[in-house]
Amino acid sequence: MTDILSKAATASEIARAVMSGKARASAVVEAALKRIEASEPTVNAFTDIVADRARRRAVEIDAGRHLGPLMGVPFAVKNLFDIQGLPTRAGSKINVDGPIARRDGALVRKLEAAGAILVGSLNMGEYAYDFTGENAHYGPSRNPHDPTRMTGGSSGGSGAAVAAGEVPLALGSDTNGSIRVPASLCGLFGLKPTYGRLSRAGSYPFVDAFDHLGPLARSTEDLALSFDAMQGWDPDDPVCTDRAVEPTLLALHEGIGGLRIAIAGDYFAKGGEPEGFEAVATVAKALGATKTVVLPNAAAARAAAYVITAMEGAQLHLPRLRTRPQDFDPDTRERFMAGALLPGSWYVKAQRFRRQYRADVLKLFNDVDIILAPATPCSAPRIGQVMMTLGGVELPVRANLGMFTQPISFIGLPVVAVPTRKPGLPIGVQVIARPYNEAAALRVAAYLEKQGVCVSTPA
Amino acid sequence: MADDKPDIALWVDEAAKAIGLPIAPEYREKVILNVERSLAIAQPLLALELEDELTPLPVYRP
Numbered sequence: 001m002t003d004i005l006s007k008a009a010t011a012s013e014i015a016r017a018v019m020s021g022k023a024r025a026s027a028v029v030e031a032a033l034k035r036i037e038a039s040e041p042t043v044n045a046f047t048d049i050v051a052d053r054a055r056r057r058a059v060e061i062d063a064g065r066h067l068g069p070l071m072g073v074p075f076a077v078k079n080l081f082d083i084q085g086l087p088t089r090a091g092s093k094i095n096v097d098g099p100i101a102r103r104d105g106a107l108v109r110k111l112e113a114a115g116a117i118l119v120g121s122l123n124m125g126e127y128a129y130d131f132t133g134e135n136a137h138y139g140p141s142r143n144p145h146d147p148t149r150m151t152g153g154s155s156g157g158s159g160a161a162v163a164a165g166e167v168p169l170a171l172g173s174d175t176n177g178s179i180r181v182p183a184s185l186c187g188l189f190g191l192k193p194t195y196g197r198l199s200r201a202g203s204y205p206f207v208d209a210f211d212h213l214g215p216l217a218r219s220t221e222d223l224a225l226s227f228d229a230m231q232g233w234d235p236d237d238p239v240c241t242d243r244a245v246e247p248t249l250l251a252l253h254e255g256i257g258g259l260r261i262a263i264a265g266d267y268f269a270k271g272g273e274p275e276g277f278e279a280v281a282t283v284a285k286a287l288g289a290t291k292t293v294v295l296p297n298a299a300a301a302r303a304a305a306y307v308i309t310a311m312e313g314a315q316l317h318l319p320r321l322r323t324r325p326q327d328f329d330p331d332t333r334e335r336f337m338a339g340a341l342l343p344g345s346w347y348v349k350a351q352r353f354r355r356q357y358r359a360d361v362l363k364l365f366n367d368v369d370i371i372l373a374p375a376t377p378c379s380a381p382r383i384g385q386v387m388m389t390l391g392g393v394e395l396p397v398r399a400n401l402g403m404f405t406q407p408i409s410f411i412g413l414p415v416v417a418v419p420t421r422k423p424g425l426p427i428g429v430q431v432i433a434r435p436y437n438e439a440a441a442l443r444v445a446a447y448l449e450k451q452g453v454c455v456s457t458p459a
Numbered sequence: 460m461a462d463d464k465p466d467i468a469l470w471v472d473e474a475a476k477a478i479g480l481p482i483a484p485e486y487r488e489k490v491i492l493n494v495e496r497s498l499a500i501a502q503p504l505l506a507l508e509l510e511d512e513l514t515p516l517p518v519y520r521p
Contacts, residue, residue, distance in 0.1 A: 303504035310497060322480055334486055338493030341474040346501055351515035353504060358516070399496065 005031040007165025007458045011073040011222040014168065015115070018061070018072030025061040025072035029054050029117055032074040036119070036166045043142045043151075045160035047079050048086055049120040057117045069225055071115030075169040078155050079121035080128060080204040081105040081213075090204035091126040091154065093137045094320055094327050105202030106237070107171055107213055107230050114229035119167060122157030126329040128173060128206040129313055129336065130154040131181050131401035132381075136329040140383050143186060144459035145425055149380035152185035152401060154178040158216050159186035165458030169217050169226055173203065175210045176305055177375075177405025180430060183216055183417035184375035187426025188456050189445060190216045191223045194435045195412025196241045198227075199234030207312040208239070209351075210305065210409050218456040220446040223416065224249040227438065243436065251439040252446040259440060261289040262364075264373040264432075267298035268404055271391045272377030275427050276404075279420040280374050283429045286453040287444065293368060296360045297353075301407035304350035304357075306399075311347045314339030331398070358411045365434040370444055374404045375417045375428035408432055416441040418454040429454075467494050 002009050004017045005027060017023035033051055040046060054074065061072055077083070080090040082101035089095050103109075108118055123141045125133060133156020134140040141156035143149040144164035151159040155172025159182030162170050172179040174192040183190030191214045198213050205211055215226040231245040263269075263284050269277065269292075284290070295301070314321070314336045321328070321336055328336070364371070377390050381397050388397050408415055413435060417428040433441040448454040471491050475482050482490055 297503075297507070299503040300507055303501050306497070306500050307504060318478075318480065325481075325483065325486065334489035335493050337475075337480065337482060337486065337490045338471075338497055340478060340480055341471055341490070341494060342497055342501075346505070348515070349507075349509065350504055352509055352513050353507060355516045356509065356513055396496070399500065 004028065007035055009168060010219045011070060011168040011217060012219065012225055014073050015069060015071050023072070025058040025117065026055065028072050029058040029074055029119065032119055032167055039164045039166050042147050043144050043160040043164045044139050045122055045141050045157040045164065045166060046076065046120045047089060047123050047138055047157065048083070050083065050118060054117050054119045061115060061117070066112070066115045068113065068115035070111060070229055073116040073169060074119045074167045075111060075116050075171070076120045076122050076161050076167050077108060077118065077171040078124050078158050078173055080124060080173060081108055081121070081171060082202040083108065083118065083121055086121065088204050089121070091124040091128065091135055094324055103202060106199040106234050110230045111226065116169070122161055122170060124157055125154035126332045127313070127317065128154040128175060128178055129332045131177060131398060133159065133182060134331065134383065136331065142383065143380050145187060146380065148382055149425070150185060150383055152182035152376065152380065155182050155216065158182060159188060162188055162216050162218060163459055169215060169222055171213060172216055174212045174214060174409060175207050176309055176409055177402035179214050179216060180375050180405045180415060180417040180428065181401050183419070184428030185380040185426070187419040187421055188216050188218060189220055189223050189419065190214065190417040191227055191438065192409065192415045193227065193438050194414040196239045197436070197438070198230050199237040199240045201234050201236035205316065207309045209308055209312060212409065218458065220252060220442055220449050224252055224442050246436070246439065248439040248442050251443055254443055256287060256444055256447045259369045259444065260367065261287050261370040261372065261444070262291040262293040262368040263289055264295060264371050265292035266294045267407070268373040271403065272374055273390060275379055276374035276377050279427045279429050280372055282420055283418065283448060283453060284372055286448060286451055289372060291368070293364050293371060295364065295407065297357055298407045300353060301357050301410050302403060304353050305406040305410040307342065307346045307350045310335070310339030311342055354410065361411060362434070369433065369440050371432040373408070373430045373432060375430045376401055377403055379425035379427045405430065414438040414441055416445040418445045418448055419456050420454055467491050470494060
């Protein structure tokens with residue numbers, strides 16, 4: 001049995017222990033704070049630690065308040081989530097001079113309402129325009145499996161904190177791959193839900209057309225438990241769905257019977273290093289998947305996601321690019337500036353094409369329920385690495401770590417990133433489902449976990 | 460046709476003026492590089508032909 005106070009304990013194990021009185025929330029929180037103190041010099045995952053708040057909350061839970069399915073579970077959030085009393089950094093130096101959050105973000109409130117305990121905020125690439133986890137202001141988050149390597153980003157601190165076992169659960173955001181890329185490089189399970197499924201109220205935006213929030217954890221059960229607690233309509237996010245809550249936790253035990261599973265071919269089967277495709281093959285074999293499907297025009301989808309991101313992101317930050325360019329991270333500044341100068345016709349074309357691509361991809365789901373694709377084209381590059389070789393071609397790291405995630409978030413499909421690991425560094429696979437069918441992707445992930453094919457252990 | 464290639468430095472300088480974005484000399488080269496990269500990455504989209512009937516999906520609900 002897992003020691004509940006150790007780094008290996010999952011959120012579900014902690015919640016069960018606290019609920020049944022076998023462990024006290026206060027002891028769980030103290031153990032997490034101690035682990036954070038010990039690991040931070042190596043992984044640099046946290047930017048704020050709210051120890052007093054966490055201790056107060058734990059005392060309340062031990063006194064019988066805040067009963068819920070995540071009772072006593074310590075968690076942390078990417079620092080673009082509002083935390084009452086703190087500035088919402090969003091990875092920037094500029095925002096520290098901005099307003100102090102008067103209220104926690106919607107998902108922080110939902111997790112705490114379920115009994116979880118916020119312990120701090122996590123490092124991220126500046127304004128989420130990042131796939132590396134590097135940050136000039138706060139230093140890079142470091143991969144717990146090899147601290148000389150990137151966590152992936154932009155939810156880099158979220159990846160590092162969970163992979164190091166500082167906390168069992170973290171929230172991140174994913175616009176083009178920012179949950180799935182760090183999940184892949186850090187060997188975690190990550191859920192990017194359907195676009196609009198979870199409220200984004202009280203989080204700092206990047207690209208409204210693609211911004212999603214979701215959890216990273218070391219077990220499928222933890223993803224389902226936290227996802228279920230965070231679902232529900234929120235009038236404060238105009239994109240948030242008014243569909244009824246669709247709990248996924250019980251579905252995890254259903255196995256994969258009846259699910260038609262295919263492998264994404266063409267665009268998703270080239271342009272990466274062998275380890276990415278081997279991971280897909282390993283997962284496909286375990287699932288008995290042999291059929292291949294082609295997402296038509298995936299390269300154009302990636303291009304369109306890039307254009308919309310560059311232009312929406314630049315427009316958002318234009319006032320600050322004019323007045324405080326020197327305070328930007330040098331690795332985002334000129335990319336934002338360039339985005340402000342691109343022709344408007346590109347943006348409109350990208351949005352028009354999105355409709356076509358969505359219709360074409362949804363058609364595929366008449367014949368399949370799940371599509372498998374690589375999460376990243378390679379395992380974690382070295383921190384500071386600028387160029388990498390993918391499929392024999394020299395390419396910039398920053399723009400290309402998300403080449404396989406971008407065409408999926410572009411149309412808001414739900415994805416569970418599942419970890420594989422041979423000797424060496426971990427690498428993930430995307431388990432993609434049709435809109436609002438997170439349950440199917442989570443069932444597949446749970447099956448792979450049960451079979452021992454996809455397992456996440458803290459470094 | 461090589462002559463059809465845009466002068467990206469000129470593009471950056473003039474577009475920045477048009478939108479009122481001052482670009483300090485020390486940033487200019489990297490901005491030009493990123494516009495060049497954007498042009499390359501956007502190609503698969505720019506090369507597509509779309510039907511006139513294809514309109515964007517609105518999220519606006521009156």
